[in-house]
Amino acid sequence: MAEEKKRTRRANGESAIYLGRDGRWHARVPMGYKDDGSPYRRHLTRPTRRELVDEVRRLEKQRDEGSARQPGKPWTVAKWLEHWVENIAKPVVSENTYAGYEVAVRVHLVPGVGKHRIDRLEPEHLESLYRRMQSAGSKAATAHQVHRTARTALGEAVRRGHAAKNAAALAKPPRLEEDETEVEPYSVDEVQSLLLAVNKRRNSARWMLALALGLRQGETLGLRWSDVDLENECLRLRRNRLRPKYEHGCGEAAPCGRKPGYCPERVQVRRETKNTKSRAGRRVVPLPGPLVVMLRSHKEAQARERTAAGNLWAESEYVFTKPLGGPLSPNTDYHDWKRLLQDAGVRDGRLHDARHTAGTVLMLLGVPDRVIDQIMGWEPGGAARMRARYLHVTDPMLKEAARKIERAIWGAPENPAVDKDQDNEP
Numbered sequence: 001m002a003e004e005k006k007r008t009r010r011a012n013g014e015s016a017i018y019l020g021r022d023g024r025w026h027a028r029v030p031m032g033y034k035d036d037g038s039p040y041r042r043h044l045t046r047p048t049r050r051e052l053v054d055e056v057r058r059l060e061k062q063r064d065e066g067s068a069r070q071p072g073k074p075w076t077v078a079k080w081l082e083h084w085v086e087n088i089a090k091p092v093v094s095e096n097t098y099a100g101y102e103v104a105v106r107v108h109l110v111p112g113v114g115k116h117r118i119d120r121l122e123p124e125h126l127e128s129l130y131r132r133m134q135s136a137g138s139k140a141a142t143a144h145q146v147h148r149t150a151r152t153a154l155g156e157a158v159r160r161g162h163a164a165k166n167a168a169a170l171a172k173p174p175r176l177e178e179d180e181t182e183v184e185p186y187s188v189d190e191v192q193s194l195l196l197a198v199n200k201r202r203n204s205a206r207w208m209l210a211l212a213l214g215l216r217q218g219e220t221l222g223l224r225w226s227d228v229d230l231e232n233e234c235l236r237l238r239r240n241r242l243r244p245k246y247e248h249g250c251g252e253a254a255p256c257g258r259k260p261g262y263c264p265e266r267v268q269v270r271r272e273t274k275n276t277k278s279r280a281g282r283r284v285v286p287l288p289g290p291l292v293v294m295l296r297s298h299k300e301a302q303a304r305e306r307t308a309a310g311n312l313w314a315e316s317e318y319v320f321t322k323p324l325g326g327p328l329s330p331n332t333d334y335h336d337w338k339r340l341l342q343d344a345g346v347r348d349g350r351l352h353d354a355r356h357t358a359g360t361v362l363m364l365l366g367v368p369d370r371v372i373d374q375i376m377g378w379e380p381g382g383a384a385r386m387r388a389r390y391l392h393v394t395d396p397m398l399k400e401a402a403r404k405i406e407r408a409i410w411g412a413p414e415n416p417a418v419d420k421d422q423d424n425e426p
Helices: 049-065 077-089 095-113 123-135 140-159 188-198 204-213 217-221 289-312 330-344 353-364 369-376 380-390 395-410 416-423
Strands: 016-019 025-033 039-046 234-237 239-241 273-275 283-286
Touching (some): 095 140, 123 140, 217 330, 353 369
8 A cells, every 4th residue: 555655756747646645546748838828637536446546537538539628617618609609709700690699698598598507508508598598488490590599609618628528419409391492483474563663663673583483582682783794685693782780879878768770870780792702602603684674774763763852862872772872781682672562562571482493494494504594693502502592493393394294104195285375483
């Protein structure tokens, strides 16, 4: 026993194991260095030497793999998430991505699991949070957004040694229903009804760009006249319009008593546009002849509005503006779409459904996949997945497939009348 108590000099980086005066076995495990450069060692104690050796080996393995907790007071989930979203994520992600992260952290994660220590958070804690969210009325998609945020934030904590495991990577989020099948593209008749209603409205070309070419809302509202080449009948898409974000301009105490967006002296704190995030998004899109005519007419109408407004006109170079110039708000644009559907007597739908409609029409017309990808702005690597998500097999396509099978197997004659009817359907 005396031999076991005796301490011997050990090599640098080697753990020291010894029997203390308290009758327990102790170990000092080198774990690296603190922020000031001084050595950092973890102290362990167990009743028996065997238990201690097992624990030392486990800790050394974590150290060598880079998954051991770093020195200092352990982070709580709340403090880490708040630090991560403001100091790590915000400088490197887009404004929209940051906004999603910030809401997930502030509204759901911090109140739901924020009091846990980050190194003691378990997958079950997060799964319980997702169930509570849904019981309170949140959609499964919202829980998925929270889950993705937690997985990203905790993954960074693991990389930095603040936690040994990513609890969110192990947690199971609620099942997402396949809502893509619920999307029903507008038929040709519905598009024509919309076209009749569009022609009576201001900024009519804006809606036809969505229905005919599938442009996203941000791409359309971010268009400037320098991006429009009417001579060569094409558009150059390279930026997106961002949703405005405001702060009070009347003082920190907000004496106006309103929300920042309704403050009479509000200050916009988010830039108007950003460049598209992918190379595929920066693309040239061909303009059908009628759209060229609509854009020419729109440009002339905008010039008349500018003249009538005089000094009140807010110059911006955007293709689609407010009545006194300046960029359109995405929120205003959304409500204009809803009113357009009502005026046209067309069933209600999301603004993004216009993009589904355009993609489906391109497929029905037999446009090659490579051209569809170019027009829709899909990356080559994920284009097949996006086509499966956005392009919808319509009833006429299924009927035509059945007729082809009938002719091939049973030798049934073609039915020109049926084919003609099929050509008139969307």
